[in-house]
Amino acid sequence: MSSPTSQVLKGIRVIDFSLVVAGPFCSLLLASLGAEVIHIHSTKKDDMNRVGSPSRYNAVSLNRLEIAIDLKNPDGVEIAKKLIKTGDIVIENRAGLLEKLGLGYEDLKAVKPDIIVISGSGFGGTGPEKDYAGFATNFVAASGLSSIIGYEGDLPNEERGPGDFRAGQYMALAAMTALFHHKRTGEGQHVDLSMTEVQSCGIGDIILDYTMNGRVAAPQGNNDDYMAPHNCYRCKGEDKWISIAVGSDAEWKKFCQAIGNPAWTKYEKFADMLSRVKNREELDKKVSKWTIDREHYEVMEILQAVGVAAMPSLNAAEIFNDKQYKERKFIGEVVYNGEKNLVLGIPFIMSKTPPDIYHASPLWAQDTDKICKSVLSMSDEEIKKLKDEKAIK
Amino acid sequence: MAKQAFTGIKVIEYANFISGPYCARLLADLGAEVIKIEAPVSGDESRKRGPFPKDVPHPEKSGLFSYLNWNKSGVTLNLNDASGREVFKQLIQEADVLIEDTPPGKDVELGLDYATLSKLNPRLIVTSITPFGKTGPYKDYQAYPLTMSHGSGAGYVLPCGDTYLAYPDREPIKSGGYIGEYNSGETAVVATTAALFWRETSGEGQHVDVSKREAISSLSRYEFSRYNQGFIENRGSRTFPVGGLMCCKDGFVEISLMSKESWLGLIKLIGSPAWALTEDYSFEKVIKGFAKQEEVNLKRKQEINEFITCWMLEHTKEEIYHQGQACGIPVTKVANTQDVVESKQYNARGYFVTVDHPEIGKVKYPTWPCKFSKTAPAIKSPAPLLGQHNEQVYTKLGYAKEDLVRLHAAGVI
CATH class of the missing domain: 3.30.1540.10 (formyl-coa transferase, domain 3)
Structure with a gap:
């Protein structure tokens, strides 16, 4: 395994019981800052994504080691506890499962009094719905966010992956906070995070419109109450679009100039911001007529040259080939299970301790022997015995 | 008062609208002492944005501003003015973190770029939150939340499901509200706390450069990853078959x-x-x-x-x-x-807290999505009125009341 560049969390060991996305993304952020992440996986069943969709698995499970332990086997639980004794922080999103296995916060505190445990669950570890099940799509739906995604006056919409990543990033925020407190005081703690509540934080102003004015928000498409043009416009090519936002009368003048001051830009109904917002449907049709024969990147360049905000609605291929992202090393390439995979990097640059992607995701139980030997100082015989009794794999 | 994680950490915020102010507020909730700098007269742009009680716009009654700025002291300061920049330097000398969102180039002009500030205070952490980051070919591009949502790739797969079946030829849309702006603020907290953690060992500050577009793309890793299998997710691809x-x-x-x-x-x-x-x-x-x-x-x-x-x-x-x-x-x-x-689950967890703001009155706000057993976040004061803490903050720096009158008359504060 290559080594991290960042020294921020050098010497910090993360014991990671989490599955799928949110917990693993939290661990990825910590690992990119230099922590050593040991992921504990099942001995009986491989990861659903690792088997079915390796590139998805590898999008989030980077920079970590993996040991396979059977946590239903008492010897397996003992091994997990031994690992935790050497660790600083535990990440988990198993919705109460660890308590049942004797690995809850109180149990772990008995093993290591200053341990930090970050628990992420769909609806939080307390309250009447704490045991309810769900995926990112459910958490986003339950948070209010889905209710405002959609065309104006139309259906609400599902959001796919981001809900999990938002929650994972928030778990990392909580983890860094707890680690900082530990560094200063030597004290550990438990953090109980609701993945649904994480989403609601990001629509605080929209929730406030209800608590202040009793108004229930509805989907608004790309619209903005104070700006027009403010939409996605079709460009040349298949499913190519440019988003344009004109935020002031000064920007409107620049926009008109950039598109050659056609006669309609002088219409009274488009003269100021409020008129443009009021007549935005007609305005959008006019703007589309200008964009439709141009490439989306070309429109971006024409408008950005005069200081008007415009970005294509980018797809995955365009994201991985984005020149800004390449320049800032936000795109990485790793070899996973013999295949080259493009992955996104860490979305911030630190001048002295830059986080990075330095290792592809593990295969099932890839580092069991190594961890047993180097972290737990086991002999080959001990390892063999545990494998024979299926406590580890 | 329970102990908090960032007690004693001094943060200066020179940022507008959502991402920067939200980043600073999260740190303030966790115990940091935040001084928010606003432009004299106009103040933070979010003051112009609703929701407003009864839909009556007023710069001291914005729900958005109130939500993003509690637990902060508020001062006004004009950094376009040389005297204003002198005052700013004094604030920086005592600070641990600066959160700023000025475009590249403008930061140098105002004297708040990392190279300049690190000479005044080598322990200072400067967290910059800008649409594209401070480097690269797009660094000077203009942006609004809409263009960030689409430029990050988040918009391309929205809407989907039945909406897509009904309107297969319509345009992609942004995610809800300003969520990408909030998420960028959360990214910036992770980065800033990482810099604070490292400073405990090294004693050194550093520059943290957050790109909002990267922060938003970072959350769509799953959708993008299938490009490696030759598949580009779009509005027609569904998460669940049925x-x-x-x-x-x-x-x-x-x-x-x-x-x-x-x-x-x-x-x-x-x-x-x-x-x-x-x-x-x-x-x-x-x-x-x-x-x-x-x-x-x-x-x-x-x-x-x-x-x-x-x-x-x-x-x-x-x-x-x-x-x-x-x-x-x-x-x-x-x-x-x-x-x-009205959710029983949210309310059982105490997610909503009523904050009493002198101009807005008592309103329920969303708060934290997680419970810390030892270092609980807390709301100690409502969002500041424009320039509310000028006297308190500037007299601490050694300015006499008559100096403040003079600075006010000159439009510096």
Whole structure:
């Protein structure tokens, strides 16, 4: 395994019981800052994504080691506890499962009094719905966010992956906070995070419109109450679009100039911001007529040259080939299970301790022997015995 | 007062609208002492944005501003003025963190670039939050939340499901509200706390350069990853072969059917109709092969969804939520903001807190999505009025009251 560049969390060991996305993304952020992440996986069943969709698995499970332990086997639980004794922080999103296995916060505190445990669950570890099940799509739906995604006056919409990543990033925020407190005081703690509540934080102003004015928000498409043009416009090519936002009368003048001051830009109904917002449907049709024969990147360049905000609605291929992202090393390439995979990097640059992607995701139980030997100082015989009794794999 | 994680950490915020102010507020909630700098007279742009009580716009009554700026001291300072920059330097000498969002170039002009500030205070951490980051070919590009949502790739896959089937030729849309701006602020907290953690050991500050577009793209890793398998996700690709967002009697529910248990649970929920018990509608035929979902025939998906919808339309979202969960189905309401505010679960966890603001009055606000057993976040003071703490902050720096009158008259504060 290559080594991290960042020294921020050098010497910090993360014991990671989490599955799928949110917990693993939290661990990825910590690992990119230099922590050593040991992921504990099942001995009986491989990861659903690792088997079915390796590139998805590898999008989030980077920079970590993996040991396979059977946590239903008492010897397996003992091994997990031994690992935790050497660790600083535990990440988990198993919705109460660890308590049942004797690995809850109180149990772990008995093993290591200053341990930090970050628990992420769909609806939080307390309250009447704490045991309810769900995926990112459910958490986003339950948070209010889905209710405002959609065309104006139309259906609400599902959001796919981001809900999990938002929650994972928030778990990392909580983890860094707890680690900082530990560094200063030597004290550990438990953090109980609701993945649904994480989403609601990001629509605080929209929730406030209800608590202040009793108004229930509805989907608004790309619209903005104070700006027009403010939409996605079709460009040349298949499913190519440019988003344009004109935020002031000064920007409107620049926009008109950039598109050659056609006669309609002088219409009274488009003269100021409020008129443009009021007549935005007609305005959008006019703007589309200008964009439709141009490439989306070309429109971006024409408008950005005069200081008007415009970005294509980018797809995955365009994201991985984005020149800004390449320049800032936000795109990485790793070899996973013999295949080259493009992955996104860490979305911030630190001048002295830059986080990075330095290792592809593990295969099932890839580092069991190594961890047993180097972290737990086991002999080959001990390892063999545990494998024979299926406590580890 | 319970102890807090960032007690004693001094943060200066020179930032507008959502991302920067939200980043600083999260640190303030965790105990940091935040001084927010606003432009004299005009103040933070978010003061112009609603919601406003009774829809009456007023710079001291913006719900958005109030939500993003509690627990802070507020001062006014004009950094375009040389005297203003002198005052700023004094503030920086005593600070641990500066959170700023000025475009590259403008930061140098105002003297708040890292190279300049690190000479005044080598322990200072400067966190910059800008649309594209401070480097690279797009660094000077203009942006608004809309263009960030689309430029990050988040918009390209929205809307989807039934909306896409109804309007396959329409434009992609942004995610809800300003969520990308908030998420960028959360990214910046992770980065800033990392820099603080490292400073405890090294004694050195550093520059943290957050790109909002990267922060938003970072959350769509799953969608992008399938490019490695030669597949570009778009508005037509669905998360779940059947189910997903569905209409019911009084609104919508979100059903995530992935496992055998959840499919059998759904059949049980809808009363085990005859069609569902035939081989053609077994888990293996309908759901399995989740990762290869595109291969499931679209027409078939629609047909099954129509069957399920027949039952859904007879039941409320509340019934489907609780009964569905009892059947082992990952199902939730598509909650609107009223449902969220009235949610038993949210309220049992104390997610909403009433804050009394001198101009807005008492309003319930969303707070923290997590409980810290030792270092709980707390709301200690409402958002500052424009320049509310000028006297308190500037007299501490050694300015006499008559100096402040002079600075005010000159438009510096």
